[in-house]
Amino acid sequence: AQKVTQAQTEISVVEKEDVTLDCVYETRDTTYYLFWYKQPPSGELVFLIRRNSFDEQNEISGRYSWNFQKSTSSFNFTITASQVVDSAVYFCALSEPGKGAQKLVFGQGTRLTINP
Amino acid sequence: GAGVSQSPSNKVTEKGKDVELRCDPISGHTALYWYRQSLGQGLEFLIYFQGNSAPDKSGLPSDRFSAERTGGSVSTLTIQRTQQEDSAVYLCASSLALLGQSFAGANVLTFGAGSRLTVL
Numbered sequence: 001a002q003k004v005t006q007a008q009t010e011i012s013v014v015e016k017e018d019v020t021l022d023c024v025y026e027t028r029d030t031t032y033y034l035f036w037y038k039q040p041p042s043g044e045l046v047f048l049i050r051r052n053s054f055d056e057q058n059e060i061s062g063r064y065s066w067n068f069q070k071s072t073s074s075f076n077f078t079i080t081a082s083q084v085v086d087s088a089v090y091f092c093a094l095s096e097p098g099k100g101a102q103k104l105v106f107g108q109g110t111r112l113t114i115n116p
Numbered sequence: 117g118a119g120v121s122q123s124p125s126n127k128v129t130e131k132g133k134d135v136e137l138r139c140d141p142i143s144g145h146t147a148l149y150w151y152r153q154s155l156g157q158g159l160e161f162l163i164y165f166q167g168n169s170a171p172d173k174s175g176l177p178s179d180r181f182s183a184e185r186t187g188g189s190v191s192t193l194t195i196q197r198t199q200q201e202d203s204a205v206y207l208c209a210s211s212l213a214l215l216g217q218s219f220a221g222a223n224v225l226t227f228g229a230g231s232r233l234t235v236l
Contacts, residue, residue, distance in 0.1 A: 035224075043205065045227040091158065103149065103172060104225065106159040 002027050004094050006107035013082055014115050021077045021110045023092030029053075034068065034075045035093040035104065045091070051075065082114045118142075120228035122208050128234045129198055137193040137231045141210030148191050149211075149225060150183060154204040162206075165191060198235045205230040 003026040013019050025034065036048040049059060051068055059066045063080045079086055089111045093104040121140040129135050141148050150162040161175040165185045176182070180198075185191040195202055207230045211223035 037227075042229060044229045045207070045209075045225075047224050047226070050224055093159075103161045103164055103175070104159075105161070106151075108158040 002094050002105045004092050004105055004107035006090075006092055006110050008110045009108070010111045010113070012113040012115060015084055016081050018078060018080050019082050019112065019114075021079075021090050021092075021112065023075045023077065023107060025073050025075065025092070025094045027073075027094060033095045035095070036066065036075075036077050037091045037093065037106075039089040039091065039109070041088070048077075048090075079112075084114045084116055087112060087114045120208055120210055120226055122206075122228035122231050124231055125229065126232045126234075128236065130236050131200060132197055134194065134196045135198055135233060137195075137206050137208075137233070139191045139193070139208030139210075139228060141189065141191070141208070142212075142226055143189075145210035145212050145226070146188060147211045147223060148185060149209045150191070150193050151207045151209065152204045153207055153230070159207065162193070195233075198233075200235045203233055203235045205232045 005024045007022055011019060030053065032053045034051045037045045038048055039045045049066055051066065056068050056070055058068065065078045067076045075092060077090065089109045091109045092107045095104045120142055123138045127135055139148065146167055148165040151159040152162055153159050163170055163176055163183050164172040167188045168185050180196045183191060183193045191208065193206060207227055209225035209227045211225050
């Protein structure tokens with residue numbers, strides 16, 4: 001069965017620190033997609049990244065970077081030089097093909113607080 | 117519309133009453149999803165629509181929950197005889213499921229702001 005684990009329930013850091021949010025997933029399939037979404041206080045989830053299972057290259061987008069490691073079934077998210085506006089709940093999610101499998105399975109989320 | 121619209125944004129109801137939650141997806145998005153987010157919890161899948169049909173309703177927690185979609189657009193999630201454990205934020209999302217795409221799970225979902233339901 002599909003499962004996503006975000007072991008860090010809450011993280012609090014001071015502005016400008018780097019922070020890494022962990023995501024570990026379980027799947028029996030060789031073809032799947034991984035996602036990160038951000039949920040700011042407004043409540044609306046915002047898409048950050050999608051990665052397919054065949055692309056293990058790390059990705060960097062500004063202060064955000066993602067480390068995909070199939071060997072450890074992890075898809076970790078790092079924010080460099082964090083800012084107060086990064087405060088939000090971050091969700092990692094997994095989707096895999098198959099009959100009826102048209103849904104994302106989300107982790108429990110990590111609440112990130114960036115203090116000024 | 118420009119984004120996914122959900123109404124009401126907040127609903128307080130008494131135990132045993134029926135409620136309807138509405139979702140207006142992005143124009144042209146053929147796939148529509150309902151998720152539930154309970155306090156301090158992750159997102160729990162409820163149901164998925166492709167057009168007006170629901171190929172996957174495996175997440176509906178009981179027969180008190182139902183959903184429909186008409187005209188390939190607006191969807192309504194109905195909860196009958198509400199219970200206190202139904203209190204949660206109900207999130208709707210839509211995506212552009214491209215014709216011929218065999219794996220719709222690759223689609224990026226656009227979420228609405230949610231409907232917060234409180235059952236007293």
